[in-house]
Amino acid sequence: MTGVRMVTDAKRKGAEELLHVLDLPLGEAGWARDVRATARARLLEAGAPVRRDEYWKYTDPARLTAPLALAEVSSEALAGDAASGFDELDARRIRFVNGRYRPDLSDEIVQGGLSGASLGEVLGQDLSFAREVFGRLEAAGQEKVARPLAALNTACATQGLVLQAAGDVAQPLHLSYDQIGDGASMIHHVIRVEAKASLVLFESGVPSNSVLEIDIGDGGSFHHIRVQTDKRAPSANHIFARLGAEARFKSFTLTTDGTLTRNETVMELVGDNGSGHVAGAVLGRGDSHIDNTIFVTHTGEHCESRQVFKNVLTEKAKGVFQGKIFVRPDAQKTDGYQISQSLVLDEGAEFAVKPELEIYADDVQCSHGSTTGALDETALFYLRSRGVPQRAAETMLVAAFVDEAIDEISDDRLAAQMRAHVAEWMAVRS
Amino acid sequence: MLEIKGLKVKLEEEDKQILKGVDLTVGPGKVHAIMGPNGSGKSTLSYVLAGRQGYEITEGSVTFDGENILDFEPEERAAKGLFLAFQYPVEIPGVGNMTFLRTALNSQRKARGEPELSAPEFLKLVRAKAKQLDIDNDMLKRPVNVGFSGGEKKRNEILQMALLEPRLCIMDETDSGLDVDAMRLVATGVNALRDAGRSFMVITHYQRLLDHIEPDVVHIMSDGRIVETGGPELALRVEREGYAGLKKSA
Numbered sequence: 001m002t003g004v005r006m007v008t009d010a011k012r013k014g015a016e017e018l019l020h021v022l023d024l025p026l027g028e029a030g031w032a033r034d035v036r037a038t039a040r041a042r043l044l045e046a047g048a049p050v051r052r053d054e055y056w057k058y059t060d061p062a063r064l065t066a067p068l069a070l071a072e073v074s075s076e077a078l079a080g081d082a083a084s085g086f087d088e089l090d091a092r093r094i095r096f097v098n099g100r101y102r103p104d105l106s107d108e109i110v111q112g113g114l115s116g117a118s119l120g121e122v123l124g125q126d127l128s129f130a131r132e133v134f135g136r137l138e139a140a141g142q143e144k145v146a147r148p149l150a151a152l153n154t155a156c157a158t159q160g161l162v163l164q165a166a167g168d169v170a171q172p173l174h175l176s177y178d179q180i181g182d183g184a185s186m187i188h189h190v191i192r193v194e195a196k197a198s199l200v201l202f203e204s205g206v207p208s209n210s211v212l213e214i215d216i217g218d219g220g221s222f223h224h225i226r227v228q229t230d231k232r233a234p235s236a237n238h239i240f241a242r243l244g245a246e247a248r249f250k251s252f253t254l255t256t257d258g259t260l261t262r263n264e265t266v267m268e269l270v271g272d273n274g275s276g277h278v279a280g281a282v283l284g285r286g287d288s289h290i291d292n293t294i295f296v297t298h299t300g301e302h303c304e305s306r307q308v309f310k311n312v313l314t315e316k317a318k319g320v321f322q323g324k325i326f327v328r329p330d331a332q333k334t335d336g337y338q339i340s341q342s343l344v345l346d347e348g349a350e351f352a353v354k355p356e357l358e359i360y361a362d363d364v365q366c367s368h369g370s371t372t373g374a375l376d377e378t379a380l381f382y383l384r385s386r387g388v389p390q391r392a393a394e395t396m397l398v399a400a401f402v403d404e405a406i407d408e409i410s411d412d413r414l415a416a417q418m419r420a421h422v423a424e425w426m427a428v429r430s
Numbered sequence: 431m432l433e434i435k436g437l438k439v440k441l442e443e444e445d446k447q448i449l450k451g452v453d454l455t456v457g458p459g460k461v462h463a464i465m466g467p468n469g470s471g472k473s474t475l476s477y478v479l480a481g482r483q484g485y486e487i488t489e490g491s492v493t494f495d496g497e498n499i500l501d502f503e504p505e506e507r508a509a510k511g512l513f514l515a516f517q518y519p520v521e522i523p524g525v526g527n528m529t530f531l532r533t534a535l536n537s538q539r540k541a542r543g544e545p546e547l548s549a550p551e552f553l554k555l556v557r558a559k560a561k562q563l564d565i566d567n568d569m570l571k572r573p574v575n576v577g578f579s580g581g582e583k584k585r586n587e588i589l590q591m592a593l594l595e596p597r598l599c600i601m602d603e604t605d606s607g608l609d610v611d612a613m614r615l616v617a618t619g620v621n622a623l624r625d626a627g628r629s630f631m632v633i634t635h636y637q638r639l640l641d642h643i644e645p646d647v648v649h650i651m652s653d654g655r656i657v658e659t660g661g662p663e664l665a666l667r668v669e670r671e672g673y674a675g676l677k678k679s680a
Binding site: 315376377378379381382383384385386387388389390392393396399400401403404 | 480481482483487504505507508509512514516519520522523524525529530534535537538541543573590594
C-alpha cells in the first residue's frame with residue numbers, strides 16, 4: 001500500500017504544481033467561479049497523469065505535465081496565413097495568437113444563426129447557456145477515466161470562444177492558432193448546436209492544452225475538421241461531445257509530425273438515433289509521438305458510432321491509438337465500429353494500439369479491428385513493374401491507405417484539401 | 431533482343447536453388463512459349479526478369495538490347511520496354527485504375543525523355559484501347575483490379591500492355607483461370623500487339639493458349655533448366671504425352 005500511496009502523493013503534488021503556476025481568473029460570475037473550483041478539486045483528486053497510469057501506458061505524460069508558462073502577448077505582425085487549406089473554403093477566420101483571441105485580426109463571428117463571444121466575456125455574465133455546458137461536459141467525460149489535463153484547462157483557461165448555433169450556419173468558422181516565439185497556450189471553447197441547427201468548424205494549429213466542449217441538441221449537426229501540422233511543442237487536446245436524439249457529430253483530425261500530441265475525444269450519444277463519427281489520419285516522421293485516444297459512450301438506443309484511424313509512421317515516429325466503445329445497459333440496438341490501421345515504413349517507427357469494448361446491453365453490434373504492417377511488397381512491385389518509380393509508388397499506396405479515413409469527411413472539397421496535405425507530407429519524405 | 435546466359439537464381443531467404451542455368455535468346459518480333467510442370471522455375475524466371483526482390487542471382491547474365499538489365503530497378507526495366515503480365519494481377523484498393531494507368535504511362539515517358547500525356551490526351555487513348563478489349567468505363571474507374579473477375583484482371587493486364595507498348599512482353603500463365611471466351615479475348619488482344627519489333631515470352635502449362643497465340647519457338651523447362659527447344663509441334667507433343675513422357679524421351 002505504501003507504494004500506491006507514494007504514487008498518489010506524487011500525482012497530487014504534480015497537480016498542485018500545475019495549478020500553482022497559473023493565475024486564477026478574476027472578475028468572473030459566481031457560477032463560473034464554482035465551475036473553476038470544482039475543476040480544481042477534480043484535478044487535485046485525480047492527480048497529474050504519470051506513466052504508471054493505465055491510460056498513459058503508451059504515452060509518457062511528463063512533457064505534458066511540465067508546468068506551463070503561458071506565452072507573452074505578441075504585438076508582432078503575423079506572417080502569412082498558415083497553409084491550412086481552409087482559406088479556399090469560404091470560412092470565417094477567427095485568430096488566436098499566442099493563445100489569445102484576437103478579434104482585431106479576425107472575421108466577424110456573428111452571422112445568420114450563429115451568436116458568439118469570447119470565453120472571458122461570457123464567464124463574467126450571470127446568464128448564458130454556457131452554464132449548462134462549460135465544465136459540465138468535461139466533468140461528465142471523466143466518469144470512467146480521469147482526464148486531469150482537461151480539468152486543469154477548465155480550472156484555468158481564460159481564452160476561447162462561446163458559440164451558439166441556432167440555425168443552419170452558412171459559413172464555416174475557422175479557428176486558427178498562431179504561435180510567435182515560445183510559451184504555452186491554453187484554450188477552452190464552449191459550443192452548443194441547438195435542435196436541428198448545424199455548424200461546421202475548422203481548426204488549424206495546435207494550442208498546448210485545449211478543450212472543446214460541444215453540446216448538440218436533438219437533430220442538430222456538427223462537423224469538425226482539424227489540421228495539426230507544423231513543428232510544434234507538446235500538446236494535449238480534448239473534445240467532449242454530447243449528442244441529443246438524432247444528432248450528428250463528425251470529427252476528422254489530420255496530425256503530422258510535431259513532438260508529442262495527445263488528442264482525446266470523448267463522445268456520449270445521449271439521445272436515441274444519434275450518429276457520431278471520429279476519424280483521423282496520422283503522419284509521423286522524426287521522433288514525433290502522436291496519440292489518439294477515443295472514448296465513445298452509448299447511452300441512447302439505436303445510435304451509431306464509428307472510429308476510423310489511419311497511421312503512417314516513418315523514421316522513429318510512434319503512433320498510439322486507444323479506442324473504447326462503452327455501451328450502457330439501456331443502449332439497445334447500438335451499432336459501434338472501430339478500426340485503427342497503421343503503416344510502419346521504417347524499422348525504428350512503432351505503433352501501439354489498445355481497442356476496448358465494454359458492453360452492458362444485450363442487443364448490440366460492436367466490432368473493432370486493427371492492423372499494423374509495412375507497405376504491401378507485392379503491390380509495390382506491381383506498380384514499379386509498370387514503370388512507376390519507387391517513391392511515387394509508395395506515395396500512391398500511402399495515399400490510398402490514408403484515404404479510408406479521409407473518406408469519412410463528407411465534403412468533397414474538404415477531403416481534397418486533406419489529400420493535398422497528405423501528398424505534401426509524402427513529398428517531403430521523398 | 432533478350433539474351434539469358436547461364437542464369438542461376440536462388441531464393442534470398444532460404445538456400446534453395448530455383449534456376450540452375452537457364453540459356454535463352456529471344457529475337458525481335460518472335461513469340462517464345464515456355465512450358466513446364468509446376469515448380470520448374472517458369473514464374474521465377476519471369477519475376478527475375480522483371481526485377482522482383484527476394485531472389486539472388488548467383489551466376490549468369492541477362493541482357494536486353496545489349497544492356498545488363500539485372501542492374502536496373504523494376505521501373506527502369508519497364509521504361510526500357512520490358513513488361514510482365516502477372517499470373518495473379520495485384521488488387522490495389524484506393525488507387526483508381528485510371529490514375530494508375532496514367533501514372534504508369536507518364537512515368538515511363540518521363541524516364542525516356544518523352545513528353546507526358548495530358549489528361550484529355552490520355553483519356554482519349556485509354557478509351558480507344560479499352561474498347562478493343564471490351565473493358566468498360568466502370569472498370570477504368572474502379573480501384574486497380576479490386577472486385578475484378580479473373581477474366582477482367584487479365585484483360586486489364588493486356589490493356590496495360592497495349593497502353594505501355596513494351597517491346598518484350600512476358601506473360602506469366604495468362605491463361606490460368608480463364609474460360610474459353612475470355613482466353614480468346616485475351617489472345618486477340620495479344621495478337622493485335624504482335625509486330626516485327628515486339629517479342630513475347632508466353633509462359634503456360636497448357637498447349638491450349640498456344641492455339642490462340644501461335645508461338646515461333648517452344649521451350650520446355652524442368653527443374654530450373656530449359657530441357658528442350660523446338661517449334662510449335664513440341665507443344666502438341668507435350669499435350670499428347672505429358673511432361674513425364676517428354677522427360678523419358680529427352
